[in-house]
């Protein structure tokens with residue numbers, strides 16, 4: 001079977017094209033959407049993610065600022081900085097890059113972001129609204145997955161979706177989104193995690209498998225049924241010991257999935273670019289609250 005590649009690059013370009021008119025409307029009212037990103041410590045991948053995010057904002061003529069803090073920064077200091085950003089009208093969106101150093105409590109930090117500026121959609125109020133199917137800032141990666149499915153006209157209604165992973169960032173919210181009673185969703189969703197015995201028992205029954213576990217090449221061709229759609233969210237930096245270089249691998253084994261799946265999001269170039277595009281879109285939405 002020919003496996004169609006679902007390109008997040010292509011879909012994100014269409015998002016940026018469509019967003020231009022919204023930016024123009026805001027500009028006409030002298031509103032320039034602004035994002036503040038807080039980066040604590042010197043985690044390599046986090047630095048790359050933040051750079052990619054802010055570069056995209058700059059390319060679109062939007063304002064963004066990265067506040068880099070030492071990894072020893074206290075939780076109290078971080079809370080003070082967040083309070084200032086909450087009160088500063090320049091910033092419509094605030095993002096705290098995760099993971100945070102272990103002496104800082106993620107939940108306390110996320111809860112202290114003004115929910116109206118929580119463009120990552122991780123605040124409990126926004127996650128609760130999402131679960132209730134109410135308008136909210138939807139976490140960027142799950143929102144990006146849904147946008148890819150819509151773009152390629154892959155309707156989930158009456159389909160069985162199996163999500164592997166239950167984090168608040170990807171697995172949990174995408175399991176909610178796919179099962180909501182709304183266009184392109186309305187699926188029967190099963191969520192698997194480290195407490196699930198024999199995950200392939202579930203994935204073999206799935207019309208759509210969404211992988212968000214962070215385990216390189218976890219899902220093989222033998223674990224899916226012919227014609228399944230595979231959405232691979234995983235980004236795993238894996239070292240080639242012979243060449244001493246790193247490469248990015250997803251959570252599925254592309255070589256055996258290709259030819260068996262009907263569609264697949266690649267790594268890189270699949271869900272990654274969508275996460276950034278949805279961050280831009282959420283920041284525009286936050287700025288539009290001023291209109």
Ligand code: NDP
Pocket residue numbers: 141164165166167168169170171192193194195199212213214215233234235236271272273275
């Ligand atoms: P987390 O580590 O927060 O969550 C991983 C989830 O997968 C947990 O629920 C965990 O179970 C489950 N899990 C881990 N290993 C196994 C296993 N062997 N079998 C079954 N379940 C397992 O990760 P994230 O959700 O933040 O990210 C997941 C992946 O997606 C990562 O590779 C990350 O880099 C990538 N990612 C990509 C993004 C993108 O833009 N493309 C954005 C965000 C993340 P349990 O709950 O029991 O611990």
